[in-house]
Amino acid sequence: xxxxMFQFYQTLKKEGIMFCxxxxxxxxxVEGLGDALKQKMEMECMTRTASRHxxxxxxxxxxxxxxxxxxxxxxxxxxxEELRDGIVVVGKLEKDEFYILSGNYIHxxxxxRLITLLDKLKKMDxxxxxxxxxxxxxxxxxxxxxxGGLGMIETARKASRPLEYKLTGxxxxxxxxxxxxxxx
Amino acid sequence: MDTxxxxxxxxxxxxxxxxxxxxxxxxxxxxxxxxxKFFTPIFQWLEGEVKSLDTLPLTINLxxxxxxxxxxxxxxxxxxxxxxxxxKGKKIVVNWIYMEENETAEECGEEFQEDLENLPFNLxxxxxxxxx
Numbered sequence: 001x002x003x004x005m006f007q008f009y010q011t012l013k014k015e016g017i018m019f020c021x022x023x024x025x026x027x028x029x030v031e032g033l034g035d036a037l038k039q040k041m042e043m044e045c046m047t048r049t050a051s052r053h054x055x056x057x058x059x060x061x062x063x064x065x066x067x068x069x070x071x072x073x074x075x076x077x078x079x080x081e082e083l084r085d086g087i088v089v090v091g092k093l094e095k096d097e098f099y100i101l102s103g104n105y106i107h108x109x110x111x112x113r114l115i116t117l118l119d120k121l122k123k124m125d126x127x128x129x130x131x132x133x134x135x136x137x138x139x140x141x142x143x144x145x146x147x148g149g150l151g152m153i154e155t156a157r158k159a160s161r162p163l164e165y166k167l168t169g170x171x172x173x174x175x176x177x178x179x180x181x182x183x184x
Numbered sequence: 185m186d187t188x189x190x191x192x193x194x195x196x197x198x199x200x201x202x203x204x205x206x207x208x209x210x211x212x213x214x215x216x217x218x219x220x221k222f223f224t225p226i227f228q229w230l231e232g233e234v235k236s237l238d239t240l241p242l243t244i245n246l247x248x249x250x251x252x253x254x255x256x257x258x259x260x261x262x263x264x265x266x267x268x269x270x271x272k273g274k275k276i277v278v279n280w281i282y283m284e285e286n287e288t289a290e291e292c293g294e295e296f297q298e299d300l301e302n303l304p305f306n307l308x309x310x311x312x313x314x315x316x
Contacts, residue, residue, distance in 0.1 A: 027217035
């Protein structure tokens with residue numbers, strides 16, 4: 001347990017973290033935090049384009065957790081919304097550079113597909129990403145895919161550098177933990 | 185003609201059809217949890233609309249300042265249906281409206297335009313002052 005909140009808070013500040021959320025996520029959490037993030041970005045005097053790109057990545061990554069995180073929040077209470085766990089951090093790197101880190105558990109059977117996609121996106125330049133996005137937009141629509149892929153391509157398009165990811169195996173044999181870093 | 189009126193929410197736009205001018209307006213941000221569900225009544229309305237033989241052209245004014253990836257798919261689907269109706273002879277005009285300083289919305293409009301062949305699809309800039 002964290003006993004010293006001040007130290008925790010200072011660590012976040014020192015690391016340039018503007019915003020941090022960990023816990024059960026739903027659409028209403030995305031909307032509420034999205035508002036807070038918008039206000040925070042306004043205070044930081046970011047350019048409108050940078051703010052829009054960060055907001056867009058934030059929504060895609062949070063909705064990704066809402067739809068695909070393998071960790072469902074437990075509890076006896078039946079709520080209307082199904083809550084899934086994840087973590088998201090927005091921080092400042094250098095003067096005009098920001099990053100969004102997001103993480104959640106995924107089912108091992110989905111790991112290969114996701115990693116293949118992320119590796120593919122890493123090698124693409126902006127124009128290739130645009131073409132791929134448009135292809136997937138029509139393909140997923142035709143084939144009725146769940147659409148998780150398009151959100152990841154959108155994240156790669158809005159980032160100013162290739163996306164980085166880290167996969168950490170978990171103790172149980174069914175899940176991996178994936179974290180994705182986007183720099184804007 | 186069927187009416188269509190959906191109030192805006194934090195993550196979904198105002199949707200309003202005006203019979204007199206035969207105009208559909210969609211205004212606001214769009215990142216609902218389930219874009220397919222949000223667009224279902226719009227597609228149902230569109231199904232009836234494309235069959236009717238109006239003398240006035242159908243005008244679609246879209247002023248969507250931000251949308252998520254699943255909305256992007258729904259919009260592409262929406263434009264494909266409009267294009268098909270247009271190719272069969274229905275008069276349709278789509279206006280993609282965006283604020284001057286919103287480069288992202290401009291690019292999104294251009295990308296839809298590039299993916300459509302015959303559907304009249306105009307990019308319309310408005311001053312920031314004019315608001316939405």
